[in-house]
Amino acid sequence: MGKHTVTHLALSGGIGGAKLSLGLEHVIQSPKLMIAGNTGDDFRHMGLYISPDLDTLMYTLSGRSDPERGWGLAKETWSFMETIKEMGGETWFQLGDRDLATHVERTNRLNQDEKLSAITSLFCKKYGIKAQIIPATDDPLQTLVETEGGLVSFQNYFVREQCKPKIVSLQFNGSETAKPCSDLEQVLSSSNLESVIICPSNPFLSIDPILSVKGIKEGLKQNRAKVIAVSPIVGGDAVKGPTAKNLRDLGYPVSALAVAKYYSSFINGFILDKRDEHDASLIESLGIKVFLEDTIMTDLKSKIRLAKRVLDFSKSL
Ligand code: FO1
Numbered sequence: 185m186g187k188h189t190v191t192h193l194a195l196s197g198g199i200g201g202a203k204l205s206l207g208l209e210h211v212i213q214s215p216k217l218m219i220a221g222n223t224g225d226d227f228r229h230m231g232l233y234i235s236p237d238l239d240t241l242m243y244t245l246s247g248r249s250d251p252e253r254g255w256g257l258a259k260e261t262w263s264f265m266e267t268i269k270e271m272g273g274e275t276w277f278q279l280g281d282r283d284l285a286t287h288v289e290r291t292n293r294l295n296q297d298e299k300l301s302a303i304t305s306l307f308c309k310k311y312g313i314k315a316q317i318i319p320a321t322d323d324p325l326q327t328l329v330e331t332e333g334g335l336v337s338f339q340n341y342f343v344r345e346q347c348k349p350k351i352v353s354l355q356f357n358g359s360e361t362a363k364p365c366s367d368l369e370q371v372l373s374s375s376n377l378e379s380v381i382i383c384p385s386n387p388f389l390s391i392d393p394i395l396s397v398k399g400i401k402e403g404l405k406q407n408r409a410k411v412i413a414v415s416p417i418v419g420g421d422a423v424k425g426p427t428a429k430n431l432r433d434l435g436y437p438v439s440a441l442a443v444a445k446y447y448s449s450f451i452n453g454f455i456l457d458k459r460d461e462h463d464a465s466l467i468e469s470l471g472i473k474v475f476l477e478d479t480i481m482t483d484l485k486s487k488i489r490l491a492k493r494v495l496d497f498s499k500s501l
Contacts, residue, residue: 190371217314323361419460
């Protein structure tokens, strides 16, 4: 499949990461862009294998995602869920009628021993997505959240408990044996890789599970490609989701500086939002180059603009 043609690799969680990935897809010609999605959120529910971050990436890059929710499909209907409710079934995790097709088709194929990466590639092709979206690993990986009330699975923490419990620590079950998916492994050792973009995703819940897979962080360090992180913190707060709360829970200050420090062992550059300019010199003193930018992505134009800045910045390093 010519993995040597990949020049840019993005590591992404769900909503925020998918927004930047869409911008990147517009500025990096196919097949030069590979997007490795987090699979620590994946779980089996109602007999179906759900892969929320891969779904969000696929739906966003194919223009199908629901703009308000950020996850799931636009113009969704909910007859299945309404019927499940009438029957007294579990409704805390919402599966839309159209979305259901993705989970059923994926589960069927997994049951026939197809790999998650191959299934994702096939879905992307059918959806007309030009970039290559892959799971960080084809092996089982499960994020478990140790809260003050005990150990809970990721979706129970995130959706059912709405991120309310205080996080004590995180575990990535399977990371001891999980290998990077083979296409990713090849790209990480390729001399044609120019940049790795850490999307503005949650460092603990979305990026860490990817980096917990043996060989990925080492690959980033060994490859000559420049590694650039885009701040998930804007104006001292998270754009969306629990990143700010998670920083607090885990004893870090809520700042872009704290995220840059957290990534400091493997990044060369950091895209800092203009509203956090006061952190710039402290981040630079860590040996990380800083680029100031408006990182809020409200429309396609702002996604493309940020993606262009990331690429220009990586070339300048
Ligand atoms: N997020 C929610 O907050 N509530 C849901 O009911 C929900 C359902 C859902 C179904 C399919 C899917 O692919 C994603 C879904 N998400 C839902 C989003 C998702 O679970 C989280 O946003 C991510 O795991 C965090 O990145």
